[in-house]
Amino acid sequence: MSSQSSKQMALVAFMQAGSTSVYAGSWRHPAADLRFLEAGYYADLGRLLELGCFDLMFFDDRLAMPGIYGDSVAEAVRTGARPIKLDLSSVLGVLAGATSRIGLGATYSTTYYAPFHVARTFGTLDHLSRGRAAWNVVTSVNDSEAQNFGADIHLGPEERYDRADDFLQAVTGLWDSWEDDAFILDREGGVFADPSKVHELRYSGTHFNVRGPLTVPRTPQGRPVVMQAGSSGRGRDFAARWAELIFTGDPGLEVARAHYADQKKRIAELGRDPQSVKMCPMAYVVVGESEAQAQEREGVFLNDLVDPMASLTLLSELMNYDFSAHGLDDVVTDELIASTTGIRGLVQNLRSHIGGTVRIRDLAGHRATLLQGPRFVGTPKQVADQMEEWFTSDACDGFTLAATHFPGAFDDVVRMVVPELQRRGLFRKEYTGNTLRDHLGLTRPEPSKPSERGDDV
Numbered sequence: 001m002s003s004q005s006s007k008q009m010a011l012v013a014f015m016q017a018g019s020t021s022v023y024a025g026s027w028r029h030p031a032a033d034l035r036f037l038e039a040g041y042y043a044d045l046g047r048l049l050e051l052g053c054f055d056l057m058f059f060d061d062r063l064a065m066p067g068i069y070g071d072s073v074a075e076a077v078r079t080g081a082r083p084i085k086l087d088l089s090s091v092l093g094v095l096a097g098a099t100s101r102i103g104l105g106a107t108y109s110t111t112y113y114a115p116f117h118v119a120r121t122f123g124t125l126d127h128l129s130r131g132r133a134a135w136n137v138v139t140s141v142n143d144s145e146a147q148n149f150g151a152d153i154h155l156g157p158e159e160r161y162d163r164a165d166d167f168l169q170a171v172t173g174l175w176d177s178w179e180d181d182a183f184i185l186d187r188e189g190g191v192f193a194d195p196s197k198v199h200e201l202r203y204s205g206t207h208f209n210v211r212g213p214l215t216v217p218r219t220p221q222g223r224p225v226v227m228q229a230g231s232s233g234r235g236r237d238f239a240a241r242w243a244e245l246i247f248t249g250d251p252g253l254e255v256a257r258a259h260y261a262d263q264k265k266r267i268a269e270l271g272r273d274p275q276s277v278k279m280c281p282m283a284y285v286v287v288g289e290s291e292a293q294a295q296e297r298e299g300v301f302l303n304d305l306v307d308p309m310a311s312l313t314l315l316s317e318l319m320n321y322d323f324s325a326h327g328l329d330d331v332v333t334d335e336l337i338a339s340t341t342g343i344r345g346l347v348q349n350l351r352s353h354i355g356g357t358v359r360i361r362d363l364a365g366h367r368a369t370l371l372q373g374p375r376f377v378g379t380p381k382q383v384a385d386q387m388e389e390w391f392t393s394d395a396c397d398g399f400t401l402a403a404t405h406f407p408g409a410f411d412d413v414v415r416m417v418v419p420e421l422q423r424r425g426l427f428r429k430e431y432t433g434n435t436l437r438d439h440l441g442l443t444r445p446e447p448s449k450p451s452e453r454g455d456d457v
């Protein structure tokens with residue numbers, strides 16, 4: 001492996017504000033910290049990741065307990081398959097105070113929230129954190145979520161992306177509704193701000209009408225960073241238009257390379273610079289002082305802790321499809337995939353990675369053992385070799401590292417893997433900027449023009 005590279009890897013920590021990491025068995029790990037209802041738990045994790053110079057820590061979300069499997073939440077509660085999801089604006093508020101450099105991101109749904117609410121939440125966070133906010137845009141995944149917001153079923157994939165496009169138009173317009181130099185703060189003259197520089201948006205879209213202006217002035221980053229994780233064709237088009245950081249679930253190197261090339265092409269076709277959009281696939285790291293220790297950790301703590309019911313519960317949730325009617329040996333047919341409406345891209349990717357006949361057992365296994373992304377197992381050097389291989393072969397611009405358990409998985413990465421990446425010149429030794437845009441090398445966006453915002457002026 002080469003030892004120097006000028007291109008810098010982005011490292012993003014994939015966080016969950018609840019009882020488990022994305023890996024359903026994580027709460028059972030003997031070293032798992034179970035203080036997930038305490039502010040100090042999140043603050044400690046933030047400080048740890050900041051020591052490792054991570055670009056960003058961002059939290060996933062779901063607006064319902066997993067309740068698709070057997071039309072019940074019982075298995076989610078019994079097995080601990082992500083039954084707890086705390087409100088993320090409060091969690092990020094804690095982190096804005098506990099850290100000073102690391103980016104802070106949260107997942108907010110365009111299907112179940114309103115543009116004004118989201119623009120305000122992330123605008124506020126960008127101010128309070130002095131330019132470290134990121135919004136992970138999702139369209140949400142299943143009927144259980146719909147049923148918590150007054151609907152029976154989740155919107156279909158096309159309809160929810162139509163809504164999401166409209167939503168982003170409104171949110172970016174709101175973020176731009178104050179010009180950077182609108183404040184006057186003339187105490188003697190009694191002029192607070194220049195009314196000619198604070199614009200009513202009066203956005204009128206297909207799904208939303210928003211008057212504006214936002215009650216939060218233009219933020220340190222101009223706009224918070226926009227992240228996205230849709231991986232179906234429509235999801236990739238949406239990312240090409242709006243995203244600055246793309247989070248993917250690519251299970252193997254070849255799938256990731258193909259995804260990377262396809263996504264960057266879509267970005268270029270829209271006239272955007274493909275380099276200005278970072279792609280960071282999800283990956284899991286199991287590191288040990290020796291290879292044998294890493295393998296033992298993988299076997300004992302990772303492969304053995306997931307209850308099969310937790311796996312199927314989560315699979316049903318992700319695919320918005322009740323797998324309780326199937327046996328583990330049933331084949332995943334095209335018809336079955338066509339009748340799912342959740343994260344379609346994830347299954348398409350898994351099918352191409354596994355190849356041949358794919359059974360429910362294979363899908364559940366991947367979900368349980370975290371193989372929506374690669375698992376890098378070994379000594380710090382071996383793990384860094386694998387990361388470097390992905391990074392230098394057009395498969396990614398960095399990684400979104402998922403935790404096998406909190407905080408130990410990130411502790412291991414910060415203590416053992418980050419120094420090795422730094423030694424190779426692949427990753428920063430210290431923060432050189434203050435904002436998340438600085439860390440990711442993203443420019444501060446120019447405010448949109450009145451006609452682009454939808455102003456009626």
Ligand SMILES: Cc1cc2nc3c(=O)[nH]c(=O)nc-3n(C[C@H](O)[C@H](O)[C@H](O)COP(=O)(O)O)c2cc1C
Pocket residue numbers: 059060061062107109137138139140141157228229230231232233234235236247248249282342343344345346
């Ligand atoms: C790797 C990955 C992670 C995702 N994380 C979330 C999440 O935390 N919450 C959520 O509501 N949707 C999540 N999604 C769903 C997508 O953001 C998107 O809303 C949904 O998958 C539909 O897009 P698709 O059909 O293009 O994949 C995720 C999708 C992927 C591929």
